[in-house]
Amino acid sequence: MKIDLYLVGIGTGNPEHVTQQAINVLRSSDIILVPNKGSEKSDLANLRYQICDELLGSKKPPIFEFDIPKRSSEVEYLEAVDQWHEVIANAWESTIEHAQLNAVQRIKKVSLMIWGDPSLYDSALRIAERLTPKPSVTVVPGITSIQALASAHKIPINDVGSSFLVTTGRRLIDEGFPKDYDKVVVMLDGNCSFNSLIRSDFYIWWGAYLGMPNQIIFSGNLDDVADLIVKERKKARDEHGWIMDTYLIKKC
Numbered sequence: 001m002k003i004d005l006y007l008v009g010i011g012t013g014n015p016e017h018v019t020q021q022a023i024n025v026l027r028s029s030d031i032i033l034v035p036n037k038g039s040e041k042s043d044l045a046n047l048r049y050q051i052c053d054e055l056l057g058s059k060k061p062p063i064f065e066f067d068i069p070k071r072s073s074e075v076e077y078l079e080a081v082d083q084w085h086e087v088i089a090n091a092w093e094s095t096i097e098h099a100q101l102n103a104v105q106r107i108k109k110v111s112l113m114i115w116g117d118p119s120l121y122d123s124a125l126r127i128a129e130r131l132t133p134k135p136s137v138t139v140v141p142g143i144t145s146i147q148a149l150a151s152a153h154k155i156p157i158n159d160v161g162s163s164f165l166v167t168t169g170r171r172l173i174d175e176g177f178p179k180d181y182d183k184v185v186v187m188l189d190g191n192c193s194f195n196s197l198i199r200s201d202f203y204i205w206w207g208a209y210l211g212m213p214n215q216i217i218f219s220g221n222l223d224d225v226a227d228l229i230v231k232e233r234k235k236a237r238d239e240h241g242w243i244m245d246t247y248l249i250k251k252c
Helices: 020-027 039-059 077-101 124-128 145-153 169-175 222-240
Strands: 004-009 031-036 063-067 109-114 136-140 165-168 183-187 202-208 216-221 245-251
Touching: 004 020, 004 124, 020 039, 020 109, 020 136, 031 039, 031 077, 039 063, 039 109, 063 077, 077 124, 124 136, 145 183, 145 202, 145 216, 145 245, 165 169, 169 183, 202 222, 216 222
Parallel strands: 004 109, 004 136, 031 063, 031 109, 165 183
Antiparallel strands: 183 245, 202 216, 202 245
């Protein structure tokens, strides 16, 4: 059964960051799929429910959860990601089939609420390619953590006439600070990879839970604030069970 799949960017968790287009799409969906990443990250699912409750109200479609498995650490990274995507695609399909069994009419329009924007370090588009039959896909853009980071610190991301790079913590450790860039935005960094750099040579703008009431931001010479970021990051993660942080680094 071919579906119309809507990948809806919902920003960084603040309902005020959700666009009117996103609200309209969610309201008109037959069902909404919400990922369940386990009890430690239940806040992430709860935030999606809160967004639906606040923005959709009585027009909220039925919501169905699907389990997100942990990615294997026993095989090479790209192979592990490939296997992980296949399992998630199967979870989407089985959840939609389950929803259809309990539906009065055929389920045609399915929405997934995507943290940030579906185009930036999110795998939903790649996972959608694995569905059989392939769905008709529509992407609804959302505010990214990069935009929220710049807003929180009141800074432009790029310098005049210059470019910047968006990369991951893994690549920062493996490859070092890119030679052809003065500024680098780092995402998906669970290991505080900025500590792999010569700290006195860099300035950092860091933020977590960007755009949310519990937002945390720090900025300064990396040598001055790195230890504070590590400490506060661990404290926040222990308190909430999860953390999403992003940072911009510039050569001094």
